[in-house]
Amino acid sequence: MKDLENKNDLTFKASKDFIAKSYIKKDDYDTLYKESINDPEKFWGEMAKKISWIKPYSKVKDVSFQKNDLHISWFKNGILNVSYNCIDKHLKTKANDIALICEADEPGNSKKITYQQLHDEVCKFANLLKYNNVKKHDRVTIYMPMICEAVFAMLACARIGAIHSVVFGGFSPEALAQRLIDCDSKLIITCNEGKRGGKIIPLKNNVDEALKIKGVDVKNVIVFKHTSNDVNMEKQRDIYYHEVEKTLKKTCEIEPMEAEDPLFILYTSGSTGKPKGVLHTSAGYLVYVALSFKWVFDYKDGDIYWCTADVGWVTGHSYIVYGPLANGATTLIFEGMPTYPDASRFWQICSEHKVNIFYTAPTAIRTLMKAGNEYVKKYDLSALKLLGSVGEPINPKAWLWYYDIVGNKNCPIVDTWWQTETGGIMLTSLPGAHLQKPGSAGLPFFGINPILVNDSGEEVNDSGNLCIKDSWPGQARTLYNNHKRFYETYFQAFPNKYFSGDSALKDSDGYFHITGRVDDVMNISGHRIGTAEVESALVSSPYVAEAAVVSYAHDIKGEAIYAFITLMKDVKDCEEILKEIKACVKKEIGSIAVPEIIQFSPALPRTRSGKIMRRILRKIASNEYEDLGDISTLANSSVVADIIEVHKELI
Numbered sequence: 116m117k118d119l120e121n122k123n124d125l126t127f128k129a130s131k132d133f134i135a136k137s138y139i140k141k142d143d144y145d146t147l148y149k150e151s152i153n154d155p156e157k158f159w160g161e162m163a164k165k166i167s168w169i170k171p172y173s174k175v176k177d178v179s180f181q182k183n184d185l186h187i188s189w190f191k192n193g194i195l196n197v198s199y200n201c202i203d204k205h206l207k208t209k210a211n212d213i214a215l216i217c218e219a220d221e222p223g224n225s226k227k228i229t230y231q232q233l234h235d236e237v238c239k240f241a242n243l244l245k246y247n248n249v250k251k252h253d254r255v256t257i258y259m260p261m262i263c264e265a266v267f268a269m270l271a272c273a274r275i276g277a278i279h280s281v282v283f284g285g286f287s288p289e290a291l292a293q294r295l296i297d298c299d300s301k302l303i304i305t306c307n308e309g310k311r312g313g314k315i316i317p318l319k320n321n322v323d324e325a326l327k328i329k330g331v332d333v334k335n336v337i338v339f340k341h342t343s344n345d346v347n348m349e350k351q352r353d354i355y356y357h358e359v360e361k362t363l364k365k366t367c368e369i370e371p372m373e374a375e376d377p378l379f380i381l382y383t384s385g386s387t388g389k390p391k392g393v394l395h396t397s398a399g400y401l402v403y404v405a406l407s408f409k410w411v412f413d414y415k416d417g418d419i420y421w422c423t424a425d426v427g428w429v430t431g432h433s434y435i436v437y438g439p440l441a442n443g444a445t446t447l448i449f450e451g452m453p454t455y456p457d458a459s460r461f462w463q464i465c466s467e468h469k470v471n472i473f474y475t476a477p478t479a480i481r482t483l484m485k486a487g488n489e490y491v492k493k494y495d496l497s498a499l500k501l502l503g504s505v506g507e508p509i510n511p512k513a514w515l516w517y518y519d520i521v522g523n524k525n526c527p528i529v530d531t532w533w534q535t536e537t538g539g540i541m542l543t544s545l546p547g548a549h550l551q552k553p554g555s556a557g558l559p560f561f562g563i564n565p566i567l568v569n570d571s572g573e574e575v576n577d578s579g580n581l582c583i584k585d586s587w588p589g590q591a592r593t594l595y596n597n598h599k600r601f602y603e604t605y606f607q608a609f610p611n612k613y614f615s616g617d618s619a620l621k622d623s624d625g626y627f628h629i630t631g632r633v634d635d636v637m638n639i640s641g642h643r644i645g646t647a648e649v650e651s652a653l654v655s656s657p658y659v660a661e662a663a664v665v666s667y668a669h670d671i672k673g674e675a676i677y678a679f680i681t682l683m684k685d686v687k688d689c690e691e692i693l694k695e696i697k698a699c700v701k702k703e704i705g706s707i708a709v710p711e712i713i714q715f716s717p718a719l720p721r722t723r724s725g726k727i728m729r730r731i732l733r734k735i736a737s738n739e740y741e742d743l744g745d746i747s748t749l750a751n752s753s754v755v756a757d758i759i760e761v762h763k764e765l766i
């Protein structure tokens with residue numbers, strides 16, 4: 116309870132002027148929230164009218180979380196097209212308005228795409244997909260940098276009813292292959308090369324490597340030429356976009372889609388080594404992201420909005436592409452990173468494009484805070500009116516810096532809690548309605564009924580496992596080809612509700628404070644990585660006998676990875692071996708998963724039944740070895756002292 120008391124102290128309020136102009140004020144929230152929970156069919160039935168339908172739905176909601184009948188359906192029998200809603204719908208009034216601002220890795224190199232141009236580019240691309248035999252419901256993998264063509268590719272899929280699976284450009288060929296195989300993609304869209312922080316990312320080479328891996332069955336690779344360098348192109352299989360571009364028509368009929376037709380698959384980490392293909396469908400997802408985008412960011416026509424997430428993660432899907440474009444917004448997409456050429460890059464972009472709404476991750480905020488205020492002060496950020504945070508808890512110190520220095524004490528901050536599986540923002544303090552509390556993700560969005568339960572599943576008031584009662588339109592519908600795992604992961608632990616995997620506190624004002632994951636999933640710089648995935652990558656090294664991975668608190672990354680490893684017999688621990696082991700993780704997953712610290716140990720602590728005691732390793736990694744709790748159940752308790760000794764030397 117002590118934790119909670121401290122969390123109530125500091126509050127911030129948007130300015131009178133902001134509140135006066137905002138869509139949702141305190142009273143609106145109170146009334147509408149109640150309505151949305153008491154009569155979700157009525158609430159969402161109304162909200163769904165804001166998107167364009169080819170044929171209206173006949174049933175708003177049909178949901179069961181029961182084991183033998185797990186199904187989630189919204190807006191049944193409705194027919195629509197998501198690409199129409201993000202493009203064509205706006206052409207009458209906004210053809211010449213800017214849809215996308217694309218800012219390149221190097222400063223001074225940006226491009227603006229109007230809604231008409233977006234239409235033409237997406238249609239050309241859709242025609243190319245069709246020409247290459249991509250049909251409704253086929254899976255198309257997109258492995259691209261943060262450039263406007265990534266957005267064209269996603270919307271082109273949506274236009275013809277293909278299901279896209281965007282794979283983060285930082286993933287290795289192995290990780291890409293695993294995701295291609297899982298959803299049986301026949302076509303990949305990529306670039307010759309990407310650029311990030313002045314470095315070249317060899318995307319097409321990675322694709323070539325992935326395609327050599329057994330089980331991958333890709334027939335065609337569409338390649339955008341993004342840099343001037345040439346890459347290997349396989350005749351028959353690989354298509355250079357610029358070579359066929361002139362032949363492509365700028366119109367393409369939209370494919371009428373059922374409300375519950377899949378829109379995309381997005382792989383995310385879980386507690387086993389195999390990533391989960393989270394599946395989102397068309398209408399419910401669109402209704403949810405369109406509404407939450409508008410109200411959470413209080414987006415008004417003409418605002419310039421920038422979300423710094425990667426399109427390879429759900430934030431990029433929902434709040435760079437679908438949410439903003441469904442609202443006819445101007446959305447900025449940035450290829451580079453916050454610290455290149457220097458730590459003022461974000462602020463320089465904000466000032467150059469007069470960004471009004473800025474949405475980023477705590478890890479970026481902490482990095483830029485550390486770099487110093489002078490990087491921010493150099494630029495005129497007076498266009499900013501709202502700031503957002505997502506991906507992990509934001510510590511109050513970083514929150515206050517963001518508020519004071521970036522927002523000049525004049526911009527409300529929306530801390531938004533949600534997940535790949537939730538499709539859109541679930542908890543936040545709506546800027547015109549609620550006080551903001553640094554470190555708290557705030558209150559539920561409309562239609563969201565969050566509760567806390569103890570480990571026995573009983574509802575508790577102040578601290579427990581964060582679950583959502585009932586469904587909401589943006590909810591994931593299944594895990595691709597694995598409905599059983601969908602049930603087991605999200606609905607089994609606490610029957611009849613969705614379990615997020617997070618734990619949280621709720622204070623006396625009803626504000627939620629996320630306290631971390633309760634499963635074996637880590638959050639490294641806002642990237643979700645499973646301990647099992649990293650362990651399996653580590654043991655893929657011929658030198659490694661076994662590995663146990665935990666995370667520990669890190670100043671910048673939020674959490675960082677700590678690996679405990681036992682080596683194969685006769686392998687000596689040395690720098691060389693360490694390097695090779697790290698290279699294995701890079702190869703299997705990508706740089707983001709390479710452990711910050713690797714500790715060699717002759718053995719790992721185990722229970723008598725052979726289970727590795729991660730709880731103990733977690734404490735050691737966090738320097739909490741004074742209080743290890745009960746280790747009497749260990750089969751080999753003597754290793755613990757040795758592990759602590761080595762740990763002390765390492766840090």
Ligand code: WT7
Binds near residue numbers: 507509530531535642
């Ligand atoms: C996990 C979901 C949401 C899109 C990006 C990440 C953590 C996310 C917050 C926040 C505290 C947060 C949770 C969640 N998380 N946002 N505002 N405060 N924690 O999506 O990869 O599916 O990860 O990120 O632990 O479960 P994701």
